[in-house]
Amino acid sequence: MNSTVQAALWMIGAVVSFTAMAVAGRALSGEFDTFEIMMYRSALGLLVVVLIAVSTGCHREIGTASIRTHLIRNVFHFTGQNLWFFAVTIVPLAQVFALEFTTPLWVIVLSFLLLGEKLTKVRAIAAVMGFVGILIVARPSVEGMNAGILAAAGCAVFFALTYVFTKRLTRTETITSIMFYLTSIQLVLGVIAAGYDGDIAIPSAAALPWLVLVACCGLLAHFCITKALTIAPATVVAPIDFARLPLVAVAAMLLYNEAIDVWVFVGAVIIFAGNYLNIWFETRKTA
Numbered sequence: 001m002n003s004t005v006q007a008a009l010w011m012i013g014a015v016v017s018f019t020a021m022a023v024a025g026r027a028l029s030g031e032f033d034t035f036e037i038m039m040y041r042s043a044l045g046l047l048v049v050v051l052i053a054v055s056t057g058c059h060r061e062i063g064t065a066s067i068r069t070h071l072i073r074n075v076f077h078f079t080g081q082n083l084w085f086f087a088v089t090i091v092p093l094a095q096v097f098a099l100e101f102t103t104p105l106w107v108i109v110l111s112f113l114l115l116g117e118k119l120t121k122v123r124a125i126a127a128v129m130g131f132v133g134i135l136i137v138a139r140p141s142v143e144g145m146n147a148g149i150l151a152a153a154g155c156a157v158f159f160a161l162t163y164v165f166t167k168r169l170t171r172t173e174t175i176t177s178i179m180f181y182l183t184s185i186q187l188v189l190g191v192i193a194a195g196y197d198g199d200i201a202i203p204s205a206a207a208l209p210w211l212v213l214v215a216c217c218g219l220l221a222h223f224c225i226t227k228a229l230t231i232a233p234a235t236v237v238a239p240i241d242f243a244r245l246p247l248v249a250v251a252a253m254l255l256y257n258e259a260i261d262v263w264v265f266v267g268a269v270i271i272f273a274g275n276y277l278n279i280w281f282e283t284r285k286t287a
Contacts, residue, residue: 004282007232010224011240017221018241019248022088022096023255024213029089031207034082036200037214039190044215046183049176058176066173070181073165077182078189080158083151091148093252094264097245098137099152101271104241105131106160114164117233122281129274130242137245137267163229163237170230178226179219236282242271 028037053059087096105127111117169178194200203211228237246268252258 003231004236004279007228007237008240008279010228010231011237012224012243014221014224014228015241015244015247017217017224018244019251021214021217021221022093022248023251024210024217025085025088026093026256027210028207028214029085031204032201033194034085034089035190035193037085037211038078038082038186039194039200040203040211041215041218042183042187042190044212045219046180046187048215048219049179049183053176053180058174061174061176062180063177066169066177067181069165069169070173070178071185073162073169074182074185074189076158076161076165078186080155080162081186082193083155083158087148087152087155089148090146091152092258093256094137094245094249094258094260095149096152097248098134098267099149100156100159101130101134101242101245102153102156103159103163106157107163110160110164111167111233115167120281123236123278126274126278129277130271133242133267133269133271133274135267136270137264139263163225166226167229167233170226175223175226175230179223182222183219232282236278240275240279242275245271 025037032040050059053062084096084100087099108119108123108127112119166178225237228240246265249258249260249264249268253260
């Protein structure tokens, strides 16, 4: 199977996982702040990673040679993820995801600057088409700006940096090592951020299933992304995530009665067309 197609399949898993995580994050927002959600998510995730690593013998793959890069990557991701969880609690999900989807535009620029990946004309066209679709869906205005919108826009930059540093780590690190440091470093950051005021909420019985869902979906999403990045360039992998937009728009309509107008689908078609163009070109190039 072509490597670009394989990467696309792994990213579909990430798309579904991120959508489920957004729903769970909104369900938890009434009981926890964003730092607490990240802390519990990382604690549960670390438990799962350690159990799997020990049972399969993969714990031997965890080393310290790239600890600095792991730390940088997870500081960026922790910041972006907290901004994202904050945004999904107060902004319509479709709008959050639309603004977040400027991430591939930043990935294309940052991959060129930091990874030395080639910026082809087709990749640039696909990114521009995605951005046009985002503007049609979100239709941002000065009057509509608020903290949630700014958080959703800001998380895109940090997620792009996360993609770039994940790609760098895949050159020398295994998925087990990346996932271990993802959960352990972010657990430490989460405890510090959540406990700075001396008050950490204890999960209720009703909240536990949602916390487990957030943790499992977060791990699965990052596993899928990391797997995709090991077999395809970051500028190919990241735009596939655009498929999340129509999925979350439908979910938000069904679960939260968030209205969807025709422009959401117009934008989604343009976004899909850009993705298809990029994947089609990469497939033909490597065939």
